[in-house]
Amino acid sequence: MDTIVNDFTINIATANGTGSQSANLILLQSLFDMGVPVSGKNLFPSNISGLPTWYIVRLSDQGYQAPGDRTHIQILVNKATWAEDLASLEPGSVVIWNTDSKMPMDRTDVFSYPVPMTKLARSLSPKLAKLVTNIVYVGALAEIIGITDEALHKAVAGQFKGKESAIELNKTALELGRTHAKENFTKEDPYVVQERSVEQDRFFFEGNEAVALGCIFGGVQLLAWYPITPSSSLAEGIIGWIPRLRTNDEGEATCAVIQAEDELAAAGMVLGAGWAGGRGMTATSGPGISLMQEFIGLAYFAEIPSVFWDVNRVGPSTGLPTRTQQSDLAMLYEGSHGDTQHIVIMPGTVEECFEFGWRAFDISERYQTPVFGLSDLDLGMNRWACEGFTYPDTPMDRGKTIREQDVFEAMENFGRYRDLDGDGIPYRTLPGSGMAPILYRGTGHNPDGVYSEKPDDYFNLMTRLKDKINNSRDDLPAPILREEVEGDVGVIYFGSMENTIQEIDDILEATGMKVSQCRVRSLPLHSEVEAFVRRHKTTIVLEINRDGQLWGILRRELPNDIVGQVHSVAYSDGMPPRARIYAEKILDKIKEVSQ
Amino acid sequence: MSDKPARAIKLNVINEPKENYKGGPSSLCPGCGHDQISNVIINAAWENGIEPHRIAKMSGIGCSSKTPAYYLGQSHGFNTVHGRMPSVTTGAYAINKDLLYLGVSGDGDSASIGIGQLIHAIRRNMDMVYIVENNGVYGLTKGQYSATADIGSKKKKGKANETQPIDLCALAINLGCTFVARSFSGSKKQLTSLIKAAMSHKGFALIDVISPCVTFNNNDESMRSYGYVKENEVTLHMADYIPHFEPVAEVEVPEGHFTDITLHDGSTIRLETISDSHDPSDSMAALTALHQAEMDKKHVTGLLYFDSSKPSLAEDLGLVSTPLLDVAESDLRPSEEMLKQMNSEFLGQ
Numbered sequence: 001m002d003t004i005v006n007d008f009t010i011n012i013a014t015a016n017g018t019g020s021q022s023a024n025l026i027l028l029q030s031l032f033d034m035g036v037p038v039s040g041k042n043l044f045p046s047n048i049s050g051l052p053t054w055y056i057v058r059l060s061d062q063g064y065q066a067p068g069d070r071t072h073i074q075i076l077v078n079k080a081t082w083a084e085d086l087a088s089l090e091p092g093s094v095v096i097w098n099t100d101s102k103m104p105m106d107r108t109d110v111f112s113y114p115v116p117m118t119k120l121a122r123s124l125s126p127k128l129a130k131l132v133t134n135i136v137y138v139g140a141l142a143e144i145i146g147i148t149d150e151a152l153h154k155a156v157a158g159q160f161k162g163k164e165s166a167i168e169l170n171k172t173a174l175e176l177g178r179t180h181a182k183e184n185f186t187k188e189d190p191y192v193v194q195e196r197s198v199e200q201d202r203f204f205f206e207g208n209e210a211v212a213l214g215c216i217f218g219g220v221q222l223l224a225w226y227p228i229t230p231s232s233s234l235a236e237g238i239i240g241w242i243p244r245l246r247t248n249d250e251g252e253a254t255c256a257v258i259q260a261e262d263e264l265a266a267a268g269m270v271l272g273a274g275w276a277g278g279r280g281m282t283a284t285s286g287p288g289i290s291l292m293q294e295f296i297g298l299a300y301f302a303e304i305p306s307v308f309w310d311v312n313r314v315g316p317s318t319g320l321p322t323r324t325q326q327s328d329l330a331m332l333y334e335g336s337h338g339d340t341q342h343i344v345i346m347p348g349t350v351e352e353c354f355e356f357g358w359r360a361f362d363i364s365e366r367y368q369t370p371v372f373g374l375s376d377l378d379l380g381m382n383r384w385a386c387e388g389f390t391y392p393d394t395p396m397d398r399g400k401t402i403r404e405q406d407v408f409e410a411m412e413n414f415g416r417y418r419d420l421d422g423d424g425i426p427y428r429t430l431p432g433s434g435m436a437p438i439l440y441r442g443t444g445h446n447p448d449g450v451y452s453e454k455p456d457d458y459f460n461l462m463t464r465l466k467d468k469i470n471n472s473r474d475d476l477p478a479p480i481l482r483e484e485v486e487g488d489v490g491v492i493y494f495g496s497m498e499n500t501i502q503e504i505d506d507i508l509e510a511t512g513m514k515v516s517q518c519r520v521r522s523l524p525l526h527s528e529v530e531a532f533v534r535r536h537k538t539t540i541v542l543e544i545n546r547d548g549q550l551w552g553i554l555r556r557e558l559p560n561d562i563v564g565q566v567h568s569v570a571y572s573d574g575m576p577p578r579a580r581i582y583a584e585k586i587l588d589k590i591k592e593v594s595q
Numbered sequence: 596m597s598d599k600p601a602r603a604i605k606l607n608v609i610n611e612p613k614e615n616y617k618g619g620p621s622s623l624c625p626g627c628g629h630d631q632i633s634n635v636i637i638n639a640a641w642e643n644g645i646e647p648h649r650i651a652k653m654s655g656i657g658c659s660s661k662t663p664a665y666y667l668g669q670s671h672g673f674n675t676v677h678g679r680m681p682s683v684t685t686g687a688y689a690i691n692k693d694l695l696y697l698g699v700s701g702d703g704d705s706a707s708i709g710i711g712q713l714i715h716a717i718r719r720n721m722d723m724v725y726i727v728e729n730n731g732v733y734g735l736t737k738g739q740y741s742a743t744a745d746i747g748s749k750k751k752k753g754k755a756n757e758t759q760p761i762d763l764c765a766l767a768i769n770l771g772c773t774f775v776a777r778s779f780s781g782s783k784k785q786l787t788s789l790i791k792a793a794m795s796h797k798g799f800a801l802i803d804v805i806s807p808c809v810t811f812n813n814n815d816e817s818m819r820s821y822g823y824v825k826e827n828e829v830t831l832h833m834a835d836y837i838p839h840f841e842p843v844a845e846v847e848v849p850e851g852h853f854t855d856i857t858l859h860d861g862s863t864i865r866l867e868t869i870s871d872s873h874d875p876s877d878s879m880a881a882l883t884a885l886h887q888a889e890m891d892k893k894h895v896t897g898l899l900y901f902d903s904s905k906p907s908l909a910e911d912l913g914l915v916s917t918p919l920l921d922v923a924e925s926d927l928r929p930s931e932e933m934l935k936q937m938n939s940e941f942l943g944q
Contacts (some may be wrong), residue, residue: 158943203941217934219927221919222689224682245929252915254922256689261715265682268675268712272686275673276651276694277920279927280686294676358928388938391931396924430920431671431687432694434648439664439672451664 004190006036008072010057010141013085014134015078017049022159023134024055026170028383029155030147031059032204035196039065039499041382041576046229046321052081059193065384066500069580072191073145075137077117079103094189096140098133111189113181115140120176125169132173139177144185146193149174205386207379207496208283210350211309212237213389214357215281216245219396220307222256222280224269226288229321230377231311234283263288267295267308274305275440277401277430279361281307286315286328289335296370297336298442300465303368303417303426305399307360308332312376314574323574324377326495327545332372333523333553339462341469344372344523345477348498350386352521353379356477362397367425367472376544378576379496400427408435417461418447424468469524476522479529486514489590490536492529492566494520494550496576497542503579504542508586520550525557533562538593540586543570544577567593608644608840616641618666628780628806628821629659629728633666635783636697636726639790640667643838643862651687651694655680655709658735659701659728659806667697678709681716684723685908691920692909695794696723703733706742706761713763717772717799722907724793724800727763728780730808731756731819738811747892749816765885767801768878768900773907774800775881775900779824780807785896788834788864792898795839797859798907805894824894831884831897833867856901866898875901 010027014020021042028040039058045051056067074089076082076097083103089095091109100118117140121132142152152174160166211234215223225235239257246255260266266282273280284292289310299306312328314320332344343363347353356373364371400421402408408429416438417426426447429435438449445461446452483490489508493501501517508515518532533539533554541551548568555563569585604612616637621630640650652672654660660680663672675683684696705713705727716725731744738750742761749755767775774796778786786804793800805824807813813820818827832854837843839861852868856875866875874880881899888895915922 201942203943205941213937217928219924221922221927222686224686224689245933246927248915248926251913253913254915254919254926256912256914256919258685258689258719258912260682261711264679265685265712265715268679268682269686269689271675272673272683272688273690274686275683276687276690278690280690295679298676386941388941389934391934392928396928429671431651432649432691432920433671434646434669437648437669437671439652439674441674442676443674 001190003192005192005194006059006061006196008059008191009068009070010073010075011071011085012055012057012075012137013078013081014053014055015080016045016047016051016053018134019131020053020055020077020134023138024057025383026135026152026155026159027138027141028057029158029204030142030151031057031193032385033151033154033198034148034193035198036193037061037063039382039384041067041378043575044322052078061196062506064503064579066503066579067576069578073141075141076103077101077133077137094144094191096137096144098137113140113144113185115177115180120180121173124173124176128169132169135170135173136177139174140181142174143178143181144187144189145191148195202385202387204383205350206233206381206383207347207350207353207375208234208311208381209237210353210386210389211357211373211375211380213241214354216241216255217354217392218358218361219279220255220281220361221278222258222269222273223282224258224260224266224273224280225282226260226263226266226284228263228285228288230313230381231283231285231288231309233381234309234311263291264295267292270306270308271295271299271304274299274364275431279305279307279365281309281360283309283311285311285313286331287318289328289331293336296342297338297340299370300336300340300342301442302440303428304370305364305368306370307364307373308370309373309375311380312374314572320574322377324496324576325545325572325574326376326497326543327549327572329374329523330549330552332374341466341524342370342372343367343469343472343476344374346374346495346521347379348495348519348521350384351389354389358392359477362394363472363476365399365401366397367468368399368428369469374495376496378499384499400425402427402429402435403433405435415447416449417445419464424464424471473522473524473526476526478526479521479532480519481517481528481532483516483535484514487516487536488514488538490516490518490532490539491542491586492518492520492532492539492550492554493542497544500577500579500582504583504586507579507583511587523553525553529554530558530562533558533566537565538590539566540569540589541566542582542586543568544572545570546572607641609646611641611647613637613641615647615669616667618668619664621662621665623658623661624810626809627658628730628808629662630665631780631783632726632728632786632804632806633662635786635790637666639787639794643791643794644840645695645794649694651696653680653684653696653698653723655700655704657701657704657733659699660704662699662728678704678707679712680704681709681712681721685716685719685721688722688908689912689919691918692722692914693918697794698723698725700725700727702727702729702731702741702743706763710761714766714770717767717770717801719911720773720798720905720907722797722799722909724790725802726790727801727803728806729763729803730806730812731817732808732812734808734811745818745892748818749814750812751814755816762885762889763801763803764899765882768881771902771905772801772900773798773902773905776802776898777805777894777896778802779805779828779894779896781821781825782828782896785830785834788836789898791836791838792834792858792862792864795858795860795862798905818892827893829888829893829895830869831873831895831899832869834898835865835867837863837865859903864898873897875899
């Protein structure tokens with residue numbers, strides 16, 4: 001049988017809370033350290049302990065990072081999903097299974113590797129058997145597909161930094177699994193790992209952690225947050241970096257952290273910080289943004305800098321709290337009641353997570369308006385290969401904030417909400433400064449910030465706010481274009497779809513068409529997006545949601561003459577995008593619209 | 596030209612005329628208790644010699660929350676959203692802890708929609724003065740009962756209230772609030788002393804002020820009308836405030852029994868016993884006084900509870916001594932070398 005090298009998917013079925021995550025990360029890291037392009041996805045339940053969880057590891061020399069269409073190697077530990085997982089395998093798959101589960105293994109059309117995982121684990125440590133079981137399957141798998149001890153040991157050392165007893169225990173457990181495989185199995189399946197030249201220029205990093213680090217380098221001064229999956233690790237990332245990066249020798253910090261009583265309060269604190277002249281932010285998910293709507297409107301109307309990170313999970317309502325989706329975009333763009341429009345920036349890589357982390361503050365202070373960073377569970381909570389972080393290329397942009405008395409005195413016709421420069425952005429003074437104090441309010445106001453119900457005052461204010469946000473579009477992160485000269489099909493997408501788009505593109509191009517890509521990174525739409533649509537006969541807007549939210553925004557904002565060229569492919573089942581599903585839907589759509 | 600010398604304008608301890616503490620004209624109903632409280636705030640801030648621009652006026656939504664427009668015109672302020680003033684104040688405080696945060700709220704704002712934020716601001720011992728202008732009704736929406744309406748009390752229109760009220764002072768004491776007082780908008784002297792003392796306190800100072808609504812809740816059957824409160828006020832003590840810039844030793848000592856409490860900035864609040872002495876460090880006594888008054892359909896006023904031993908939010912945040920607002924960019928953004936070093940560490944080098 002021909003071997004299949006570095007091009008297969010491993011699915012590990014365990015139960016939540018059994019410690020499988022650390023074993024799976026060791027597996028992922030060891031493959032990465034062997035130079036194999038690899039990605040890992042954690043499909044976990046909204047539960048502390050006991051419910052089924054799957055970890056999917058995709059090896060792909062082409063660099064594909066989506067979970068893949070099928071499982072090639074199944075590791076079976078969890079009794080609860082045993083029958084289902086087993087039944088879903090294609091013939092010729094590999095099954096590494098725990099014989100101590102006493103579950104039937106009745107498939108004869110697969111390569112079966114039975115391992116007494118629990119017994120082996122117990123022989124090493126009766127107390128920690130449950131935990132060790134996970135490492136045993138990694139050891140057995142390593143022997144079967146050919147992961148080196150060197151890579152495994154390095155990954156173990158990295159996982160348990162400095163904890164010598166844990167490192168020893170895990171190494172021994174790996175060896176137990178490996179020895180069992182060596183002594184009992186003859187390799188018959190085709191799946192093997194081959195070392196690739198290891199370029200030490202990339203490391204694994206989670207999106208949430210990258211945003212957190214970006215915020216730290218953006219000079220965040222207040223983090224106000226309320227715990228919610230999948231954003232908690234973003235907030236906790238910031239908290240984790242403060243002692244090293246934002247604390248002086250006396251142990252005093254330059255960033256305040258307040259765990260709020262709810263998301264409403266978190267948003268209120270962010271506004272308070274912005275009002276006082278500081279850089280405040282929160283991290284939340286869709287349900288939190290729903291609760292923050294009132295404050296979002298206040299920030300827009302009273303023109304308070306404020307940064308909100310939304311790590312999108314599946315909605316509506318509580319939805320699927322531990323699954324991924326791109327369904328908060330429309331809500332962010334027009335958050336709160338009344339006519340509003342907000343700046344949204346959408347990173348698609350961990351490098352961008354870092355960059356947008358610091359940039360969000362600059363944009364927010366420059367435009368004196370709320371700025372939303374939109375990430376999602378897939379990007380935020382999984383580990384992605386990262387080329388390293390780039391230091392901010394500009395000093396902090398504090399916007400039109402007047403801090404010196406002489407500057408203020410030299411100004412003519414100052415009014416908190418007066419457009420002196422014709423760009424829609426007014427000047428502001430800060431509480432405590434004594435310069436031009438006003439009572440900020442969410443009620444209608446004139447250019448001096450005084451309460452007003454006059455028709456002209458209201459109309460002019462709303463028009464200026466619209467102009468202000470409109471003027472920002474080409475100052476925001478521009479779309480990333482990968483364009484073919486032919487201009488057959490253009491695909492517009494955003495965010496974490498970046499990790500699947502190339503595989504989709506390759507499937508589409510295998511049918512003979514030429515496909516260009518345009519990754520939108522901000523709202524309001526950059527003018528490049530319209531130009532991209534004009535250069536293509538057909539444009540597909542590809543999203544991980546039901547209704548095609550970005551498509552809806554494009555349809556409304558593109559000139560009428562090209563709206564008909566833009567079509568929606570939107571699909572979401574809670575899973576991270578699998579390339580083939582989306583590619584087939586695009587093909588169907590192209591067929592449909594070309595008829 | 597007249598020979599008459601110009602009348603000298605009276606200045607406070609920092610040489611500011613009272614004019615500099617005033618605000619715009621009130622648009623509340625003539626006779627509203629809230630306007631009396633605004634005047635007391637102006638007097639208290641002026642007499643305490645606080646620089647007006649170092650005060651931040653905070654409020655939520657409602658009649659009471661409109662009042663920051665009517666006092667301290669030289670202070671920045673934020674008329675936020677309904678019931679959410681505490682969180683906005685907390686965020687501002689994190690950035691600039693050196694301002695005096697003066698919050699004004701109402702009973703709808705504090706006892707209903709915003710009760711959660713009030714509770715958590717107390718829990719954090721957020722450093723601010725929090726005045727509730729409490730009239731038992733929603734004014735701006737034309738006279739619905741609020742959650743503080745007393746049982747058996749009847750507003751101008753409709754039936755008497757039969758729902759158990761929320762006593763914000765009792766709530767605050769139970770939460771460990773470090774300064775809890777009740778007063779009446781008609782008791783100008785007591786209210787002035789209490790607001791001054793609250794301004795000198797470090798931590799959360801709640802002053803629940805009964806402030807009659809002349810339009811919807813000032814009829815004879817109301818337990819929050821001017822007439823009823825005047826008749827049924829139980830005063831715990833006479834409260835005198837002696838500012839830190841006036842040596843307490845030079846102040847005339849009262850004849851009867853009294854207690855001096857030293858406040859955070861060195862000022863003193865002197866509580867003179869009227870009949871039974873009330874110990875403000877005794878939370879059980881404070882709760883008993885509140886409960887007794889409720890049973891007797893009375894309103895007890897004075898400094899109910901005081902505790903200077905608890906750290907305030909500033910200490911809990913563990914921040915640099917400079918307000919974050921004034922921290923240099925070089926201290927907010929770590930260096931390029933640091934990021935390079937971190938990139939290497941992530942690579943495992």
